[in-house]
Amino acid sequence: MxxxxxxxxxxxxxxxxxxxxxxxxxxxxxxxxxxxxxxxxxxxxxxxxxxxxxxxLLKSKIQQIQENEIVPDWASKYGNTLGVDSFRETVAQFLSTFLIGCPIQQEHLAFSSGLTSVIDLSVFLLANEGDTAVFPAPAYPVYKNDIGAIPGIKRFDLQTHDTIDELSAGIPLDEKSLRQALKTLEESGERFKILVLTHPDNPTGAVYSDKQLTLIADWCIDHRIHLVVNEIYGCSLIDTNHPAIAGDYPAQVSFRSFGNIMAAYKSPYLHLWYSFSKDFGISGFRVGLVHSYNEAFLNAYANANLTHSVSNYTQWILQCLLEDHDFIxxxxxxxxxxxxxxxxxxxxxxxxxxxxxxxxxxxxxxxxxxxxxxxxxxxxxxxxxxxxxxxxxxxxxxxxxxxxxxxxxxxxxxxxxxxxxxxxxxxxxxxxxxxxxxxxxx
Ligand SMILES: Cc1ncc(COP(=O)(O)O)c(C=O)c1O
Structure with missing residues (x-):
């Protein structure tokens, strides 16, 4: 056989x-x-x-935590599938302070084992099998499998430019290119359901301006398309004022988290992804999250996440680490x-x-x-x-x-x-x- x-x-x-x-x-x-x-x-x-x-730096801090802190009993038990409450609270404060810059609440967060799991489950719950997610090209290659292998969502690479010098002031993604993508997909019988942006971007390191993100969010909400902004590199920022490179940045565009626009809109079509794999270099811990104001989505997430949830022991270590804002x-x-x-x-x-x-x-x-x-x-x-x-x-x-x-x-x-x-x-x-x-x- x-x-x-x-x-x-x-x-x-x-x-x-x-x-x-x-x-x-x-x-x-x-x-x-x-x-x-x-x-x-x-x-x-x-x-x-x-x-x-x-x-x-992190290793010695983690070793200190393991030596000095008492492991809580909840670390050995089942817990809220979205994440243990005290951990979610600590991460909400971390995100509010260090990534987003405005207060967000723990009830709008869900955690899975790495962003890969979050991506898999998010698109599974936001779109139907055979639907399409759009990514401005070039984009992280593994998105294709993350959205395709289990959820059965297709990837469409939207070409926004020809040569890389067109990216020096950011990714030229606008209403026109989105309309064009929608038309192309509709003409071939495909359903454009999700737009994913990586901000700062993998691989280009470009960021989207606030104005651009607002326009894109408005367009997505009007067309009932989910907009997910992946901020996995949100604290991996380059000092663009460094004298050796400052001349490369004539346009004044700096990173500002999409979480601010989400907080103003509270739309069920807007979502943010984050993970500790990159900014903290702890890809092996496998902790990722989705931030969303869509209650139905989070309720479904809670029911589906048992296969993807983060070990409570890992949540505990990370909680101790993130509570120390001076250290962070x-x-x-x-x-x-x-x-x-x-x-x-x-x-x-x-x-x-x-x-x-x-x-x-x-x-x-x-x-x-x-x-x-x-x-x-x-x-x-x-x-x-x-x-x-x-x-x-x-x-x-x-x-x-x-x-x-x-x-x-x-x-x-x-x-x-x-x-x-x-x-x-x-x-x-x-x-x-x-x-x-x-x-x-x-
Ligand atoms: C844009 C992007 N999303 C997701 C991931 C995967 O993150 P995690 O290790 O948290 O699953 C990566 C890893 O390279 C990435 O670059």
Missing amino acids: NPTDTISDRAKAIMESPMRADLEVYFDALENLYHPSKNPQGAFPLNMAENTLGWN ADYLRQYQKELTACYVMVVELLKKHQIPYVPSRGSLFVWIDLSDWLEENTDIGQEALWLDIYHATGVLLTPGEGFGHRQKGHFRLVISYHIPSHLRVALQRLDDYLQKTVRTKD
Whole structure:
């Protein structure tokens, strides 16, 4: 018997749909990770959105909590599937203070095991199987599986621009492009049910202005389309006033959480996603959340979330950590300083080689255009360049494949995977490669 006959049709489809294109090479790089004394020739997996910059600070704080605090009895029991009340209260205060900037209430929050679970469950509850969610391209490749594998929602990549220099003042998403997407989808018999924005964006690091978000929210509410803004990188902000990069930001657009617009509108069509995986570099804790004023959605979420809920022990540790606002303020200050330092290092290399990039305002990335080095302007050419860089330098970028943008030769570089002194070695290797390798467009 064919082993695939033993599984469901859904399982067969999922088997055929790998989560992302770079996993195999990533595991190869992990086997050979760079270390200055133990493995100086090792690899740099700058493809995976991990953040190690603040871990030492967090680790000692978490160790202190485990040594000094008494584990509450609720940590060992079942609890509210949306999250334990005291934890939800602590996170509501954290979000109000450090992300959103206006008060939000715990009853408008639901937690699942990582944002991946939140995405899966949110779209499952907001749309029907076969409906479409729209993402301005380029967008996080894994959204496709998050919304597709179990909820059965389709991904539509909306092209808002051709070249990356069109993104220097932000993502040009407006009413016209949304109307066009709606028309295209309706003409092909598809239902546009959800619009997802990542703010700050993965991979471009761009942010949406308040005015733009308000216009988009109005349009979505008018068309009964759910607008979800993913602020997973909301505290990973670059200091755009840093003298080495300040000239890259002529337009005064700074990050302001969508939570403010939600608080003013309280519409059932507006939602916000957040997770502690990135800003706090604790992807292994698996804690994500949705913030929404849609009561029916949250009631359904409570009933469906038992399969996705966060361990109470993890909620307890995180609660202790987030209660200490002085610590969090200090952590975020130091983290953003280090993130900016890494970003500046990368940008200096890009400037040296006149490589186009999107000036980032936040996130863990720089989105760069290496199309001048492509042998051929195709997916195959893009993959060949990606592997050539990896084999020659040990530096693994994220290839553009899966981000949904039509241009070839764009790559994402993660600035926070390594501490600055290690990142410097990776950049030196890239520098040597770029000097030696002839641009095909020269
Ligand atoms: C935009 C975006 N959303 C969601 C996730 C997944 O988050 P989590 O680790 O909390 O599941 C990622 C991880 O890279 C991401 O970049």
